[in-house]
Amino acid sequence: AQSVSQHNHHVILSEAASLELGCNYSYGGTVNLFWYVQYPGQHLQLLLKYFSGDPLVKGIKGFEAEFIKSKFSFNLRKPSVQWSDTAEYFCAVRGASGGYNKLIFGAGTRLAVHP
Amino acid sequence: KAGVTQTPRYLIKTRGQQVTLSCSPISGHRSVSWYQQTPGQGLQFLFEYFSETQRNKGNFPGRFSGRQFSNSRSEMNVSTLELGDSALYLCASSPPDRNTGELFFGEGSRLTVL
Numbered sequence: 001a002q003s004v005s006q007h008n009h010h011v012i013l014s015e016a017a018s019l020e021l022g023c024n025y026s027y028g029g030t031v032n033l034f035w036y037v038q039y040p041g042q043h044l045q046l047l048l049k050y051f052s053g054d055p056l057v058k059g060i061k062g063f064e065a066e067f068i069k070s071k072f073s074f075n076l077r078k079p080s081v082q083w084s085d086t087a088e089y090f091c092a093v094r095g096a097s098g099g100y101n102k103l104i105f106g107a108g109t110r111l112a113v114h115p
Numbered sequence: 116k117a118g119v120t121q122t123p124r125y126l127i128k129t130r131g132q133q134v135t136l137s138c139s140p141i142s143g144h145r146s147v148s149w150y151q152q153t154p155g156q157g158l159q160f161l162f163e164y165f166s167e168t169q170r171n172k173g174n175f176p177g178r179f180s181g182r183q184f185s186n187s188r189s190e191m192n193v194s195t196l197e198l199g200d201s202a203l204y205l206c207a208s209s210p211p212d213r214n215t216g217e218l219f220f221g222e223g224s225r226l227t228v229l
Binding site: 004092094 | 148
């Protein structure tokens with residue numbers, strides 16, 4: 001079955017701490033991978049995506065993610081978080097062929113950053 | 116450019132009733148997807164429409180249906196409501212000529228079933 005697993009449901013960090021949010025997926029075939037973010041009171045928006053090529057992708061606001069095919073993982077990282085990174089983060093996968101906009105999302109990770 | 120607009124924003128129904136939710140995509144976007152968001156489950160894909168045709172469907176019972184009009188506006192309907200249908204229903208649109216997987220989400224319609 002196609003699924004996405006996010007290991008941490010809640011993460012609490014202090015400003016300047018490093019962040020890594022885990023994401024593992026189960027999907028047969030070639031995939032595209034995404035991280036979406038929802039800031040308090042705002043819409044879900046795309047943070048970064050991986051289609052092919054360099055497995056280390058960079059997104060907005062200093063976030064990056066690494067695709068490790070052998071581990072079926074796509075972990076999100078940021079070297080130094082800010083209070084404004086407080087949000088809920090969703091990892092998602094879709095089939096690279098014919099997936100269109102059918103994304104399989106994880107349950108989300110709520111990140112709280114304390115000043 | 117106006118974003119994705121969903122109406123109504125909030126609604127309360129009782130079991131057995133039906134509900135219709137509406138979504139107006141960003142101008143020029145022809146793909147509209149619907150997702151159900153519940154605490155602990157994340158977002159679950161319901162269906163996607165493109166040029167008035169259902170292009171993909173998730174694993175929801177037949178009580179959940181949708182359609183898209185010629186102006187790309189979309190509606191979803193849930194019949195014979197159950198308590199478990201209480202959720203935030205999100206609509207997302209995407210540009211027609213780029214298969215980027217980037218979805219532009221609306222604020223959602225929060226449905227409470229009593």
